[in-house]
Amino acid sequence: MTTVISASGLEKRFGRTVALDGLDLQVDAGEVHGFLGPNGAGKSTTIRIILGLARASGGSAALFGQDPWKHAGELHRRVAYVPGDVSLWPNLTGGEAIDLLARLRGGTHDKAGYAARKQRLLEVFDFDPRKKGRAYSKGNRQKVALIAAFATSAELYILDEPTSGLDPLMEQVFNREIARVSAEGATVLLSSHILSEVEELCDRVSIIRAGKTVESGTLAELRHLTRTEIAFAADGVDPATLAAEVDRIPDAHDLLIDHGRVSFTVDSDRVTSVLPELARLDVHGLTVSPPSLEELFLRHYGDELRERTDVSEEALA
């Protein structure tokens, strides 16, 4: 399998601010790769370096095996990019901007084919191309970049938080387009902080934090690292007795009895060992939830969240 994007030990400093601090990222051909991190983690900076719009202060980045800073122009023939915050030219209509971007990308040689693709996308995204750039809302500006990207066929689609202004209906349209280009063999790098989106679309994810990659792999691999939550109804049993029972189960952690539900977590590879115990207790309303990406995420950012809560509590005190 060939590597489309590879970055290792990527560093980027803006004055004294460290935006990237040894980031690693590998995206293989044909995969849909989720690039996860909270705002300010360095996602957009990484993308700008991969596109050759910014230069790394350290480490190395390669796009299709070449240095993106030196070969930006030629590499861009193979890439379609949707920025996170799409700006439009105030005196160009949305339709003009779409055509311009598609033509610059060189994806309009087949005129009839392009016109048909554009027309289909205008319809599925329910977009009015005749308004001037200023008149569009954030979601509609994003549609301009998305339509321009999907109307041309690229080997690699780089999408920086592409759905942040779209409504749920349009998110579905977006998901279908990603599925389409992926089925056609394109590679997709999808930066996001919307976990459900990544869960639905991506084959592999990289989670970054403060300019560093903290986790990378398939969702199954990552899930493996976290605990599954098991919960059942307390059914009027005396909480103390129940707690004592559960405590006897090996592998059970984080016991919580609340709102008539008992819940605890187990390491994901130990779930089966817990089941006989649950059968013995004859529990009702059993739910076994594999870890969501959200929990994965919180595992890495939870302490940050806690710190922030502490700070605000201190401020209140």
Added chain:
Amino acid sequence: MSTLGTLLRQRLRRDRLQLALWIIGIGVLAYGSIAAVLDTYGDEAERTQILQLATASRTILVFRGTPNGTDLGAFSFFELFAWLALMGGLMSTFLVTRHTRAEEEQGRAELIAATPAGRVKPTVATLIHGVVANLVLGVVVALALIGAGLEAEGSWVTGAAMAATGIAFVAIGLFAAQLFRTSRGANGAGVAVVVGAYLLRGIGDAAGTPSDDLLHVTPAWPSWLSPIGWGQATGAFVENELWPLLLALGVSVVLVAIVFALQSVRDQGASLLPGRKGRASASWALSSSFGLAWRLNVSTLIAWAVGAAVAGLTASSLSGLIDEVSGDVPQVVDTLQAALGGGATLEQAFIAMFLSIIGILAACCAVQVAIRARQEEAHGTAEQVLATPVPRMRWLLEYWLVGVLVIVVVLAAAWLGGLAGSGASNTPSDLVPLISQAALAQLPVSLVFLGLTLLVFALLPRWTIGLGWSIVGVAAIVGVFGPLLGAPDWMVDLSPFTHSPVPTGDDIDWSGGFWMIAIGLVAAALAVVSMRRRELASGA
């Protein structure tokens, strides 16, 4: 009341620097111009001559006003008022759009409208803000005139005329904000009305009836359609009549009433004229980054080119006239010739001077193209273009090319305007090579500023706008007005404008031009090469 007070304070707070600059700027302009008038035309005989020349030529009246006797105050009012009112008008319409339509377009007005302030109070606050700004402007202008040594009553009448005209433009701006969907549309309409009012009274003044001694002109009816014309009708320093200002205030009251009637029935964010629908797909011209750079600059270019053509036309038609009167009024010729620099014939000197001003215009155009590149970068649209197969160096090189084209078009427009006006000359055939050389002579200096601003953009992107305008502004002031203001030679020599070839006499020294072309090309080349090493610097 408290919400209105809050809104008003917010407007004052937001505008404190910008408005102060406008008002003080206009005040300084008034003071400085009067000082120059006193210096140049201190003598009544000189004023008589220039007024007779102006009345005879008519074209000058378009840019000045109606002569109203040789009194120093009246003469200053004639020279100055229309210009000052034009500036005050622009200040007023920009002010209004900034706080009304622009806010609505950005969605901030909605935020305010959802508070107890409601939909209408922001407009009331903007009206008060605009009226107060114009009253302050009137006082500042009156004090500037008094400070420069003019008589008090006439100065206060001038100040009142400034305030009343400005208030009329505030009302017009408010009306435009109701009509148009975008701030660009509202500002465009505002500027068009202000400039239109200026030109309307220019036409009326030029078509007016002169008195026998050519020292007074009674304006024709078009002047009475213009708020600036009403301000002129006060006859400050002579008649000192205030009733024409009631016209301005009356129109303002009517317009404001219409504005509030419209505002109370329309939706937040809606406009009387629906937003125009544009093309659904791009024309063939918009299929490259060069096409885009051209498209982004072409609308301003048209405006500049029209200005250059009018200036060229004025220059050559006036020069013919100067030739004509030179027999009649030799003193005027002496005065003008002294001001223009000796050696050359009056006609040559006059055209050379006028076209050197067009050189400044072309240089400003070039600077604007370079600044557009920066705006594209700061706005984030350049990022999208550069994420396609367009290399950074080519992208900047294309801006340079567009800059060169813009310069050529502006100079060509001035040249064509000049040729069209040369028919008024006694010897049009002499004028053609002169105008051609003078227009061509402005090319090098424009290339210098194009290259320098692009270099600033490549090396210090965040400084492009401020430094770009400052360099060309300071160079223009030092180069063109420096000698008049008594600036030292070395300082004057620093300005590229000083080195533009001057096509007077038989031997034209083109060497300065060649040097400047070289400098302009080297600066542009450095800029393009530096772009290879530079990242995109988005944001302000």
